[in-house]
Every structure is written in structure tokens, then in C-alpha cells.
Amino acid sequence: MKHTHFDTFYQLHHQSKPLLLANAWNVKSALAIENAGYEAIATSSGAIADSLGYKDGEVIPFSELLYIVKRISACTTIPLSVDLERGYAKDMDTLQDNIQHLIDLGVAGINIEDAEGEETYLEKLICIKNYLQKSGQRLFLNARIDAFLLKLPAPLETTLKRAKLYQDAGADGLFVTGVQDTNIIKKICSATILPVNVVGVAALSSIATLADCGVRRISMAGLLYRATYTRMGNMVKEIVKDQSLTSLHA
Structure with a gap:
């Protein structure tokens, strides 16, 4: 079994500055992130799915996601966290198998989201935590709370309630x-002792501002992927418009 970098990844959430994570979708993007000096890499499920022609939301088969993770892990040397969406599983046995596959590839952590509701989510979170404890393995569990994203009633109160529940669940x-x-x-x-992760959206692009808020982890979701292909799209349009390949050699 490959070393998972868990200890390093865990400590990166408890350092004096926030952990800045760029989200990769293939080996090339992951290597660009590592070579730029980032301390860890995260994947974006939406970016990986879109790059392979799938819609976001666990439409991509887990086997295809796992292959991309395998290649990224094999070609990089820093901690890797995987966006696991809802776990790609309807039953707990499959969920445990998926977790083991990721650990075997050396993955240091996962995001898992609660869009199915806190009861189902807690069942999955506790299942993963119990599995890790029984098998003597470690994986950073980043509990994703979607109350604001889904525009649930009283999103702050719901978020604070779920934060306590998820913290207690491990x-x-x-x-x-x-x-x-x-x-x-x-x-x-x-309101929590756990490190809080947010996405650095346009309205909150300043790392210093987020750090002052108490944020410990700043990620980019699919923003890097979209920016990359927006620029590529503009470039290929320019080639057609100018009838010249000059922009490729700039």
C-alpha cells in the first residue's frame, strides 16, 4: 500500500497560514500545481467529469474517476485529496470498497458532501470513520456542508448544527x-474547532481576507479548470479570426 501523506496533509490544516489548494483534473494540471510550489493537490469532481464528457453529480463511473486519481497519484509527490462527491455508493459495503481503493492509491484525504441530507450523510461519515478505525488506516475527512449552496432554510443555523454533528462523528x-x-x-x-474550508470565489479572492475570517483551507473547485479552457477557447477563436497561428507562439 502506498504511503498516504496523511500526517503531512493533516498538519497543513493546522499551520499558521491557510492551506491553499488548487484543484486538478488530470496529470498535467496536477504537475503544474506541484511544480508551482503548492503543498498539496485536490481534485475537482466537476472538472474531471466535464473533461471526460460527463455531467457533474456522480454521472462519471467511479472506475473512470479512480483511473484519473491513480494517474495523478502515480505522477505527483505531494498529498492528494479527492473530491468524492456523495461517495459513489448507495450501500455501505460499496462505500468502504471505494475508500479502500483510494487509500491503496495513496490518497491523503477526501471531500464528501451532504446534499442527500444529514441523516444519510452521518450514516456514510460514521461508516467511513469506523472502517478506518477497524482497519488501522487514516484519511482526512473533509465534511462538505451544502446548506448555503442548496439555499436551505436558515442556512447558517443548519450549517452550525451540521458542523457539530459532523465533528462529533469524526x-x-x-x-x-x-x-x-x-x-x-x-x-x-x-463556532467549530475543526479547520474550515471555503472556495475562493470572485467576491472573496483575497487569501489575507479569508485568513482573517479564520479560514484554514482555501480551494478553487472548478475555477482553475474553467479559466484554463476559457483561455484556450479564446485562443482557438483568435486563430480562426486572424487566420494565423501566431498566438500559439506568443
């Missing part, structure tokens, strides 16, 4: 999506 971190208000982020960070 989560190592909290990933709060869809939140862009610094005052709300401060309230969430101050």
Missing part, C-alpha cells in the same frame, strides 16, 4: 460551500 475538517459573506464565514469558523 470529521477532520468542514467544507462550507456557497458562502460569500465574511461575517457569516467568521461565525462559522468561530
Whole structure:
């Protein structure tokens, strides 16, 4: 079994500065992230799916996701966290198998989201935690709370309630999506002992601002992927418009 870098990845969430994570979708993007000096790599499920012609939301078969993760892990040397969406499993045995496949590839952590509701989510989170304990293995469990993203009623109260439930169930971190208000982020960070992860969206692009809010992990979701292919799209349009390949050699 490949070393998972768990200890290193865990400590990166408890250092003096926030952990900045860029999200990869293939080996080339992962190597660009590592070579730029990032301390860890995350995957974006949406970017991987889209790059292979699938819609987001566990439409991509787990076997294809696993192949991409395998290649990224084999070609990089820093901790790797995988966006596991809802676990790619309807039953707990399959969920445990999926977790083991990732650990065998050397994955240090996962995101797993609660879009199915907290009851189902807690069942999955506890299943993973119990499996890790029984098998003597470690994996950073980043519990994704989608109350703001899904526009649930009283999203802050729901987020704080779920944060406590997920912390008690053994989560190592909290990933709060869809939140862009610094005052709300401060309230969430101050209400939990777990490191809080947010996406650095356009309204919150300053790492210093997010750090002042108490954020411990800043990720990019599919933003890097979209920016990359927006620029590529503009480039190929320019070639047709100018009837010249000059932009390829700039």
C-alpha cells in the first residue's frame, strides 16, 4: 500500500497560514500545481467529469474517476485529496470498497458532501470513520456542508448544527460551500474547532481576507479548470479570426 501523506496533509490544516489548494483534473494540471510550489493537490469532481464528457453529480463511473486519481497519484509527490462527491455508493459495503481503493492509491484525504441530507450523510461519515478505525488506516475527512449552496432554510443555523454533528462523528475538517459573506464565514469558523474550508470565489479572492475570517483551507473547485479552457477557447477563436497561428507562439 502506498504511503498516504496523511500526517503531512493533516498538519497543513493546522499551520499558521491557510492551506491553499488548487484543484486538478488530470496529470498535467496536477504537475503544474506541484511544480508551482503548492503543498498539496485536490481534485475537482466537476472538472474531471466535464473533461471526460460527463455531467457533474456522480454521472462519471467511479472506475473512470479512480483511473484519473491513480494517474495523478502515480505522477505527483505531494498529498492528494479527492473530491468524492456523495461517495459513489448507495450501500455501505460499496462505500468502504471505494475508500479502500483510494487509500491503496495513496490518497491523503477526501471531500464528501451532504446534499442527500444529514441523516444519510452521518450514516456514510460514521461508516467511513469506523472502517478506518477497524482497519488501522487514516484519511482526512473533509465534511462538505451544502446548506448555503442548496439555499436551505436558515442556512447558517443548519450549517452550525451540521458542523457539530459532523465533528462529533469524526470529521477532520468542514467544507462550507456557497458562502460569500465574511461575517457569516467568521461565525462559522468561530463556532467549530475543526479547520474550515471555503472556495475562493470572485467576491472573496483575497487569501489575507479569508485568513482573517479564520479560514484554514482555501480551494478553487472548478475555477482553475474553467479559466484554463476559457483561455484556450479564446485562443482557438483568435486563430480562426486572424487566420494565423501566431498566438500559439506568443
